[in-house]
Amino acid sequence: MTTEPLRVWVDQDLCTGDGLCVQYAPEVFEFDIDGLAYVKGTDGELLTSPGSQVDVPENLRLEIIDAAKECPGDCIHVQRAADGVAVAGPDAD
Numbered sequence: 001m002t003t004e005p006l007r008v009w010v011d012q013d014l015c016t017g018d019g020l021c022v023q024y025a026p027e028v029f030e031f032d033i034d035g036l037a038y039v040k041g042t043d044g045e046l047l048t049s050p051g052s053q054v055d056v057p058e059n060l061r062l063e064i065i066d067a068a069k070e071c072p073g074d075c076i077h078v079q080r081a082a083d084g085v086a087v088a089g090p091d092a093d
C-alpha cells in the first residue's frame with residue numbers, strides 16, 4: 001500500500017446516492033440536497049463543482065480506498081496527488 005499523498009473526487013454523473021461512501025468517511029463525503037455524494041474541504045465546505053478534488057486525510061486512507069473499491073456507481077476516483085495516477089476506483093488497475 002502506497003503511503004504517498006492521495007486525492008479523491010466523485011463523478012456525480014454515475015453516483016447512485018446509496019451513501020456507502022458517506023458511511024465510510026463522513027469527514028470527506030457528504031450528500032448535497034440533490035441526493036448525490038460530494039467531497040468536502042477540510043473546512044467542511046461541500047465542493048459541488050464537477051471534478052472537485054480534495055486531499056485524502058492521512059488517517060482515512062483505507063476508508064477512502066475501500067469506499068472507492070465498493071462504490072456501486074464505480075465513481076469514486078482516488079489518485080496519487082503527485083502525478084494523478086489512479087490508485088483506486090474505475091481508472092485503477
Ligand code: SF4
Pocket residue numbers: 010014015016017018019020021022029036037067070071072073074075076
Ligand atoms: S458510494 Fe459511490 S454511488 Fe454510493 S453515494 Fe458514494 S459516490 Fe455515490
